[in-house]
Structures are given as structure tokens and as C-alpha cells.
Amino acid sequence: MKLTLFFDFSKLLTGIALGAALLWAAPASATRIKDIGSFQGLRTNQLTGYGLVVGLAGTGDDNLEYATQGVKGTVSRFGLTLPPGVNPSLKNAAAVIVTAELPPFAKPGQRLDITVSALGKAKSLRGGTLVMMPLRGADGQIYAMAQGNLAVGGLGIEAADGSRTLVNIPSAGRIPGGATVERSVGTGFADTAYLTFNLAEPDLTTALRVADAINGKVGSGMAEAIDAVSIQIRTDRGAASRIVQMGMIENITVTPAKAAARVIVNARTGTVVINDMVRITPAAVSHGKLTVKIQEDPLVVQPAPFSRGETAVEPSSEISVEEKDAPMFAFDRGASLAEIVETINAIGATPGDLVAILEALKQAGAMKAELLIQ
Numbered sequence: 001m002k003l004t005l006f007f008d009f010s011k012l013l014t015g016i017a018l019g020a021a022l023l024w025a026a027p028a029s030a031t032r033i034k035d036i037g038s039f040q041g042l043r044t045n046q047l048t049g050y051g052l053v054v055g056l057a058g059t060g061d062d063n064l065e066y067a068t069q070g071v072k073g074t075v076s077r078f079g080l081t082l083p084p085g086v087n088p089s090l091k092n093a094a095a096v097i098v099t100a101e102l103p104p105f106a107k108p109g110q111r112l113d114i115t116v117s118a119l120g121k122a123k124s125l126r127g128g129t130l131v132m133m134p135l136r137g138a139d140g141q142i143y144a145m146a147q148g149n150l151a152v153g154g155l156g157i158e159a160a161d162g163s164r165t166l167v168n169i170p171s172a173g174r175i176p177g178g179a180t181v182e183r184s185v186g187t188g189f190a191d192t193a194y195l196t197f198n199l200a201e202p203d204l205t206t207a208l209r210v211a212d213a214i215n216g217k218v219g220s221g222m223a224e225a226i227d228a229v230s231i232q233i234r235t236d237r238g239a240a241s242r243i244v245q246m247g248m249i250e251n252i253t254v255t256p257a258k259a260a261a262r263v264i265v266n267a268r269t270g271t272v273v274i275n276d277m278v279r280i281t282p283a284a285v286s287h288g289k290l291t292v293k294i295q296e297d298p299l300v301v302q303p304a305p306f307s308r309g310e311t312a313v314e315p316s317s318e319i320s321v322e323e324k325d326a327p328m329f330a331f332d333r334g335a336s337l338a339e340i341v342e343t344i345n346a347i348g349a350t351p352g353d354l355v356a357i358l359e360a361l362k363q364a365g366a367m368k369a370e371l372l373i374q
Contacts, residue, residue, distance in 0.1 A: 033197070033210060034250035040196035040230070041187040042104040047143055047179075051133035053094045053116065053150065059124040059170075060094040094122035098146055100135055100179050107184050111177035114146050124170035126152040135179055143185070148178040190239035194232040195246065202228040205257035213254040218245065261369035265355050268374075272354055280339075283366035 053060075100114040116130055132147040152173035189195065199206060207225040214223035214233060223233045235245045261277040297316045303309025361367040 030253040030255050032250065033213070033252050033254055036201070036206070036210075036254075036256055037197055037199040039189060039246060040198055041189045041192070044104065045102040045137055045143070045185055047100045047102055047112075047135040047137055049098045049133050049135040049146065050119075051096050051098050051116070051146065052131045053096050053118075053122075053125055053128035054092060054131060055127060055129045056092045056094060056122070056125065057127055058091045059122060059126070060091050061118075061120040061122050062091050094125060094128065095119040096122075096125070096130070098130065098133065098135060098179075100144065100146070102137070102143055102181065102185060104185070104187055106181050108181050110181045112144055112179040112181060114148075114175050114178040116150055116173050116175060116178075118171040122171055124152070125150050125173050126170055128152075128173075130175060130178065137185075141183065143183045144179040144181050146175070146179040148175040150175055189246075190242055191237065195235050195242065197231045197233060197249070199229050199231075203257050204228045206254075207231055209254050209257065213252050214249055217252050218249065263358055263367075263369050263371050265358070265371070265373045267355075270352070272358075274369075278367065278369040280361060281366045281368065283361060283364060 095118075096116050097119050098114050098116050100112045102112065106112070114135075116125065118125060128150050130147055130150065132145060134142040135144040135146055137143050150173035152170055153168050197210065199210070204225075204227075207228055207230070211223040211225040211231050214231070215221065218233075222235070223231055225231050233245075233249065235242055258277055259275055261279065262275050263278060264273045265271075299314045299316050301312045301314050303311065358367065358371060362369070362371045
């Protein structure tokens with residue numbers, strides 16, 4: 001019997017090098033302002049509510065207390081009152097939490113998609129119908145009413161012996177257009193002293209470029225970057241004029257600043273991403289490759305003829321350590337991403353080796369980049 005253990009990393013560097021090379025080759029391009037941020041006040045609002053799904057095929061909450069209270073509350077709307085002490089069997093009903101997002105400028109009568117998720121012990125919501133219920137905002141006010149038949153992508157099958165098979169998640173589903181907006185949310189953009197545009201990613205250079213691009217199209221001195229995120233824009237008050245100006249500003253193109261030099265390492269998956277701003281100052285690197293092998297060859301020892309001895313197994317182990325030659329290689333001054341990848345590929349480094357090399361370069365002060373390990 002032989003038992004051999006190898007301590008080595010799997011080779012994933014080819015895909016990493018390809019992704020890094022593509023990143024390095026991509027030139028900076030102009031982008032619409034609307035694709036790098038949004039105007040302050042034009043935001044979505046989260047809605048949520050508690051409801052009841054009925055019509056299930058025996059996969060509901062059974063006698064869960066808050067589901068029972070929900071059924072009693074539902075039937076009370078129609079003037080029905082259950083006798084005291086009587087709790088209905090709820091295998092065909094389930095208590096649920098309903099969530100939705102109310103977009104800016106949503107008007108009463110518009111439809112919203114909603115997500116319905118089981119709150120208790122319901123096994124599946126497939127085939128269920130959500131009974132009419134309100135959706136409330138963070139301020140406790142009702143902004144929409146929801147109702148409809150669920151579309152459930154998951155499936156749960158249970159056999160008589162208790163075994164069960166699940167496909168996706170059957171305890172959650174969606175109702176496209178399942179809610180109707182009852183109240184709109186004021187954005188307040190028409191009455192503010194300034195329009196404020198906020199970048200999705202904070203960057204001082206990009207904020208200055210956005211302000212310059214707006215001034216070049218709308219008028220000198222109209223826009224001013226006040227920090228790494230926000231650009232204040234002077235415009236006429238009133239919804240009509242501001243809508244026109246906002247539409248024009250959103251379609252102005254600007255070239256965002258390049259991201260800061262950054263290396264991201266995902267220790268769980270072995271993924272290493274290097275952006276094209278990473279530079280290496282002069283440095284020499286030598287990285288060895290160590291392989292440890294443990295081989296087990298147990299020996300069977302037989303007793304002498306006509307003796308009272310017993311057959312025994314004598315362990316026999318052999319440990320060998322192999323270290324491959326690792327020639328030293330050098331990075332020239334200001335080595336680019338392509339040169340880094342080319343050099344590391346030349347020595348056949350694995351992702352684990354690459355991480356060790358990058359950490360050592362960072363500690364030596366030769367890599368001018370932020371190293372993020374997730």
C-alpha cells in the first residue's frame with residue numbers, strides 16, 4: 001500500500017494572466033455622466049409588509065400562531081368571526097413578508113414587482129395567491145397595495161418515508177406587477193437651492209472632470225465640485241426647467257479618472273486581480289518551490305514455522321523533500337502590468353506563489369499599490 005501526499009497549488013495563473021492582460025489593454029473611454037452617478041433625491045424607497053398566502057397544496061404553516069391571527073384578521077374584513085377557541089388548520093395558508101422598491105417619480109396607479117417570502121414553517125409557496133395587503137415605507141405610511149398569484153421557481157418534493165428533494169428555493173416567489181402604487185414620494189429636487197450630482201465611486205479627479213464637462217456644455221461657473229462625491233450645479237428653480245437641464249447633463253460624456261493602484265487577492269478561491277495602475281520599482285525576486293512526499297510501504301512479518309508467533313505488520317515510512325531550482329528574476333524600473341504578468345508566467349508561478357511574491361514586494365516597498373486580501 002502506498003500513500004503519497006503532495007503539498008502544492010493548482011495552476012490557475014493562465015486565466016488570471018489573461019484577465020490581467022485584457023485589463024491592461026483596455027484604454028480609458030468617455031462615459032455618460034448618468035452612468036457614473038445620480039442626482040441627489042432621485043432614489044428608490046424600500047417598501048415592506050406582512051401578508052397571507054392561501055391556496056397552497058398542504059405546504060403551509062399549519063397551526064403557526066401568527067399565521068392563525070393573520071387568517072382571523074383576513075376573514076374579519078368580510079364580517080366573519082371565528083368562534084372563540086377555534087383555530088383553523090393552515091396547511092393551505094402561509095404567513096409571508098412582502099418586499100418591493102418604489103422608484104423615484106412613481107405615480108399612483110403604476111405597478112411594482114414584489115417578492116414574497118415565507119415567514120414561518122411553510123415548505124412551498126407554489127400555486128399560492130397573496131391576499132390583498134398594504135406595503136409600508138420607513139415612515140409607516142402605506143405607499144402601495146399588493147395582491148396576486150405567485151410565480152415560484154423552486155420545487156420541493158417529499159416522499160412517504162420523509163426523504164425530500166429541493167430544487168432552488170420553493171419558499172419564496174415573485175409577482176410581476178403585483179403591487180399598485182397608492183402614494184407618490186416627493187423628491188424635492190425642484191425646490192432646492194442647487195442640483196447636486198453624486199458619484200457612485202468617490203474620486204476627486206473624476207468630480208473635477210464632471211464639473212468641467214458640465215461647465216463646458218451648460219455654461220462657465222454653473223457646476224462646482226465640493227468634495228470627492230458631490231458636484232453642485234446652479235440651475236433655475238422649477239420642475240420644468242430642471243428636468244430639461246438634468247436630461248442634458250446626464251448625457252454629457254466625461255472620461256473618469258483611473259482607479260488607484262490596487263491588487264485584490266481572494267484567499268478562498270485563489271483569484272488574484274491586478275489593475276493596470278500597479279507599478280513595480282527595481283527589485284530582484286527568488287521564489288522556491290517545495291514538494292513534500294510521504295510514502296508508506298508497510299511490511300508483513302510472518303512467524304517462524306511451528307512457533308507460537310502471530311503475523312504482524314511492520315510500518316515503513318519514507319519522507320522525501322524536493323525543492324526545484326528557482327532562478328532569480330528582476331523587475332525593471334516602473335514595470336507595467338503586462339511586464340509583471342509576463343515575468344511571473346515565465347517562471348511558472350501558481351496563484352499561491354503569486355500571492356507570496358506580491359506580499360514580499362509590498363513589504364519591501366517595491367510595489368506601489370494597495371494590497372487587499374479578502
